[in-house]
Structure formats: structure tokens, C-alpha cells
Amino acid sequence: MAEASISVDRDQLSCPVCLDLLKNPVTVPCGHSFCMDCINGCWDQENQSGVYSCPQCRETFTPRPVLRRSYFIAEMLEKLKKIELQAASPAGPGDVECDFCTGRKLRAVKSCLTCLASFCEAHLKPHQEVPALKNHKLVKASKQLQEKICSQHDKLIEIYCRTDHSCICYLCTMHEHKGHDTVAAVAERNQKQDELKQIQKKLQQRLQEEEQKLQQLKLVMNSFKCSAQAAVEDSEKIFTELIHSIEKKRSEVTKLIRAQEKTELREAEELLEKLERQISDLKRRNDELNQLSQNEDHISFLQSFQNLCISSEPEDSSSISVCEQLSFDAVRKSVVYLFFDLKQRLEHFCNKEFGKLPQGKRRTRPDSHTSHQSLIH
Structure with a gap:
């Protein structure tokens, strides 16, 4: 008998909290799935009333449900990753292109705020494997990386000026915002x-x-x-x-x-x-x-x-x-x-x-x- 094939959209296997592919997937009683760390983080931030809710449909649970790894979803994620690596789709209209692809540009899945570049699945691997790159800040692929660069000094914007309520680079603190009340953006x-x-x-x-x-x-x-x-x-x-x-x-x-x-x-x-x-x-x-x-x-x-x-x-x-x-x-x-x-x-x-x-x-x-x-x- 031929093996049945199931088509799964990437969005169907994305966590509604972090919007990334599920990591260590778990399913709550209402049927929605989340990353183990994401759902625990949401529930840890909720009040101590003993009532916990689904971040997607807001259904409440009492007491706090016991979360177990969803092996079926985990297997589907592995298959999806293999399929994406074998047949990575080129960037289309509205997609963010990978900055490291030569020739045909593939769709980027992540952007690095440290490198100020976007990466497809293949070119993202160094950030996941190289120790020096693991500390870089990765976010959802974005076309607006240039907005994070100071237009006057061409430096990364990473400081917040409380005096002017604006985001600036470190050179701005020495010139236009000198003497202002500034702190790190984080x-x-x-x-x-x-x-x-x-x-x-x-x-x-x-x-x-x-x-x-x-x-x-x-x-x-x-x-x-x-x-x-x-x-x-x-x-x-x-x-x-x-x-x-x-x-x-x-x-x-x-x-x-x-x-x-x-x-x-x-x-x-x-x-x-x-x-x-x-x-x-x-x-x-x-x-x-x-x-x-x-x-x-x-x-x-x-x-x-x-x-x-x-x-x-x-x-x-x-x-x-x-x-x-x-x-x-x-x-x-x-x-x-x-x-x-x-x-x-x-x-x-x-x-x-x-x-x-x-x-x-x-x-x-x-x-x-x-x-x-x-x-x-």
C-alpha cells in the first residue's frame, strides 16, 4: 500500500505566541498547540487565581493542565523542516529575501539584529550552531532592518533617550543628545x-x-x-x-x-x-x-x-x-x-x-x- 501524504502549511505548525515553528510542542485541553516554554511563560505571568487560559481562544482551565510533549506534532515538524530544506521556496512578492543567497534568492525566515541581515533556513544554520553567533538576536524576518540604523551616524540604534522619547545610537549621545537622560534600549x-x-x-x-x-x-x-x-x-x-x-x-x-x-x-x-x-x-x-x-x-x-x-x-x-x-x-x-x-x-x-x-x-x-x-x- 502506498504511504499517504499529508500537506501541512508552515503557519499550522507555528506557535501563536512566538510566531515561530513550534519547539518542544505541547497541546492544551482546548486543542491549540504552543511551544512548551511559551505556554509556561504565559501561565507563569498570569495571576495566582488558579485559573489559566489559552492565549489563542481564551478558554480557561482549572487547575493548571499538565503539559506533555506532542510527539505527533514533533514528527510533523521534522518532516516539514526536511521538506523545506529539500525544496526551499524562492522569495515572492512581499517576502523577505535571504541576504546570503546567490542567484535565486530564497525566502528568509529570520533576521539578525546584530548582523542586520536576513537568512533562509540553510544560511541560518551558523546562527544555530556556531557558539559566537548563538548570542545574536534573531527575530522574525523583516524588511525594516534599515530602520534600526541611525540615519545620521550609520550606527545600530540601541539606546533610548528619555528626554526626547526617541531611539538613538551611541554617537547621538555625544552630539544631538549630549547630556540627555539616556539608557540602554533593553x-x-x-x-x-x-x-x-x-x-x-x-x-x-x-x-x-x-x-x-x-x-x-x-x-x-x-x-x-x-x-x-x-x-x-x-x-x-x-x-x-x-x-x-x-x-x-x-x-x-x-x-x-x-x-x-x-x-x-x-x-x-x-x-x-x-x-x-x-x-x-x-x-x-x-x-x-x-x-x-x-x-x-x-x-x-x-x-x-x-x-x-x-x-x-x-x-x-x-x-x-x-x-x-x-x-x-x-x-x-x-x-x-x-x-x-x-x-x-x-x-x-x-x-x-x-x-x-x-x-x-x-x-x-x-x-x-x-x-x-x-x-x-
Whole structure:
């Protein structure tokens, strides 16, 4: 029997955290796979509540799942690496070309911030095997390596100027930025990373508060709908006991309730949409902050940090309040009062008129107290 072949895309075997091919792959209970170090790193950074989540789908697990190496995925990774080495694809439109390929340029898989060059799988091997090159900083293949070179001094940008909030090279500290408050980019990155965690913490707290408001509003709306339906049903029961001459009033009360219900629900739905938009914006910002926190490139991180973290905060919804008691009890009470008032008037009229009839022809009536109690219950 011929051996079955399976086509696997490289992206399918990439870690959602580091975006590189899986290393020591493990699969969490929801089915998503990660590098062992990446998923442990994510879970180690989470709070100590004992609840752990998948970085991709956000499904939560309690207690912390035991991670074991996925041998099936590991075998597929080995096969994929062999296939890529045997038939490396040339760089296409939008791909980063390998700087060391001669003739046909292959697609680069990594860029070195130390060498300021990009490498395909074959030419990347020295960085993985030569001890002197293993300390070089490798990132995802990028076309923007030139942006990491100072345009004035043609030196690697590796210093951050806190005075001017800009990334500079070491020669800049001797000229344009002389006397400024400067630190190594990696040191500033670590500080900003702590600030980023605080921002994320506040954002996640806001997100939880907004989601709680959303759930609370949904519960109130459901209770309000039930109350409105109960008011309509009670009105129907009461009005069906009345004579056909008040049929028009019954319809008017029903329309009044429905109109008020529609008005209140429309306002509640507008509030619901506003909360959903704000929650969506908070989630989007949280995703952007997550992506920024996972950026391995210190310079790119610092260049993006200012615009992302100093941008305007989402619209504050603290002024939004959710009314927890929406009902038609007042309408119901008014209708009951109207019913008894009309019924008493009707009984009084009937008793007065029945009294004029001969005793032998008087008709019996059900006890009024019993009738009232049956309507109430």
C-alpha cells in the first residue's frame, strides 16, 4: 500500500505566541498547540487565581493542565523542516529575501539584529550552531532592518533617550543628545514592559467591569420583559371578566403597556449596543497591548509604545448606570383598582336594579369576595 501524504502549511505548525515553528510542542485541553516554554511563560505571568487560559481562544482551565510533549506534532515538524530544506521556496512578492543567497534568492525566515541581515533556513544554520553567533538576536524576518540604523551616524540604534522619547545610537549621545537622560534600549524596554503590565491590568479590570454591566443589563432586560408580559397577561385576565362594553378600554391599556415596553427596551438596547462597542474596543486594545508585549524587537517595541500607550483612553462608561427595577407594577395596580371600582359600581347598579325585580325572578350571583380572590390569584 502506498504511504499517504499529508500537506501541512508552515503557519499550522507555528506557535501563536512566538510566531515561530513550534519547539518542544505541547497541546492544551482546548486543542491549540504552543511551544512548551511559551505556554509556561504565559501561565507563569498570569495571576495566582488558579485559573489559566489559552492565549489563542481564551478558554480557561482549572487547575493548571499538565503539559506533555506532542510527539505527533514533533514528527510533523521534522518532516516539514526536511521538506523545506529539500525544496526551499524562492522569495515572492512581499517576502523577505535571504541576504546570503546567490542567484535565486530564497525566502528568509529570520533576521539578525546584530548582523542586520536576513537568512533562509540553510544560511541560518551558523546562527544555530556556531557558539559566537548563538548570542545574536534573531527575530522574525523583516524588511525594516534599515530602520534600526541611525540615519545620521550609520550606527545600530540601541539606546533610548528619555528626554526626547526617541531611539538613538551611541554617537547621538555625544552630539544631538549630549547630556540627555539616556539608557540602554533593553533597560527601557523592561521598564516600559512593567508599565505595560499595569496598563493591561487596568484595561482588563475595565473589561471585567463592562462585561459585568453587560450581563447585569441583559438580566434586567429579561426581567423587564417578563414583567411587561405578566402585566399584559394580568390585564387580559382582568378585562376578560368585564362586559363587552369595556373592550375598547382593554385594548387601550394593552397598547399603552406595549408602547411603554417598546420605548424602554429601545433605550436599553441603545445602552446595550454602547456597552458592546466599548467592550469590543477594550478587547481590541487589549489584543494590541498583548501583541506589543510579545514583540521581541526592543526598538520596534519602543517606537510603537508611545503611539499605542499614550493614545486616547476608551470612552469612560462610569456614567452608565443600569436600572435594576423596571416593571409595570404601577400599571397593574391601577388596572386592579379600576377593575374593582368598575365592578363595585356594576354590582351596586345591579343590586339596585335587581331589587326592583320580583323576589321569585331574582337571579343568584357568585359571591363577590370569592370572585375578587380568584382574579387576584
